[in-house]
Amino acid sequence: MKQFIVLGLGRFGSAVATTLAEMGYEVLGVDTDVERVNGLKNKITEVVQADISDEKVLTELGAKNFDAAIVGVGSNLESSILTTIILKEMGVKYIIAKAQNNFHAKVLEKIGVDKIVFPERDMGIRIARSLITPNIKDYIELEPDYSVVEIEAPSDFEDKTLSELDLRNKYGINVLAIKRDDNFNVSPHAKDVIKKRDFLIVIGETKKITKLANKSNK
Numbered sequence: 001m002k003q004f005i006v007l008g009l010g011r012f013g014s015a016v017a018t019t020l021a022e023m024g025y026e027v028l029g030v031d032t033d034v035e036r037v038n039g040l041k042n043k044i045t046e047v048v049q050a051d052i053s054d055e056k057v058l059t060e061l062g063a064k065n066f067d068a069a070i071v072g073v074g075s076n077l078e079s080s081i082l083t084t085i086i087l088k089e090m091g092v093k094y095i096i097a098k099a100q101n102n103f104h105a106k107v108l109e110k111i112g113v114d115k116i117v118f119p120e121r122d123m124g125i126r127i128a129r130s131l132i133t134p135n136i137k138d139y140i141e142l143e144p145d146y147s148v149v150e151i152e153a154p155s156d157f158e159d160k161t162l163s164e165l166d167l168r169n170k171y172g173i174n175v176l177a178i179k180r181d182d183n184f185n186v187s188p189h190a191k192d193v194i195k196k197r198d199f200l201i202v203i204g205e206t207k208k209i210t211k212l213a214n215k216s217n218k
Contacts, residue, residue, distance in 0.1 A: 001026060002067040007052040007083055009036040012098050012119045013072025017044045028061065053082040064090040071097040074119075077104055084111050147206045150179065151213045153198045163190035171212050173204030
């Protein structure tokens with residue numbers, strides 16, 4: 001079973017920690033704030049009150065033995081950067097860090113963080129896209145031009161198979177799954193039929209997916 005250490009338990013860090021725990025993974029959360037620590041005692045595997053930027057603390061907690069470390073500190077740039085440097089020097093396998101702004105992100109990139117996230121910016125992008133194309137239910141940006149998106153199937157897709165729709169050739173996108181009510185058909189076959197109120201989880205160029213989503217509005 002994979003194990004994760006989450007350093008900094010603000011809104012972002014606590015959301016990551018509790019979600020991983022709910023999925024059945026072992027999670028160690030660390031924060032200096034006693035209220036945040038107490039608030040997560042019954043929600044994740046283990047939670048500790050400590051200074052995340054203290055190398056001795058991270059060593060004692062065995063940070064290098066975790067499959068991934070998530071640095072959830074954003075507002076305190078010094079703590080975020082120092083913590084990340086220590087994790088890199090310790091040889092942590094995979095590091096995800098929250099960035100407050102572009103400068104912060106550039107520093108984290110120079111240090112060698114594996115993945116940098118902008119929670120507020122990313123949420124803003126999702127909200128904006130949901131306003132422009134209401135049929136987009138969820139959106140994950142993989143790269144600036146590529147995304148994984150959950151969209152409502154257009155009405156003219158109903159009772160047609162994926163083979164008949166030929167979305168790869170017509171739109172340049174691939175269907176990863178079909179969501180019907182609360183059930184997921186992962187890696188659907190060409191003969192699978194789209195029904196009314198189905199949602200498609202697709203991957204491809206963002207502009208091509210948006211074109212398909214806009215078609216859903218018509």
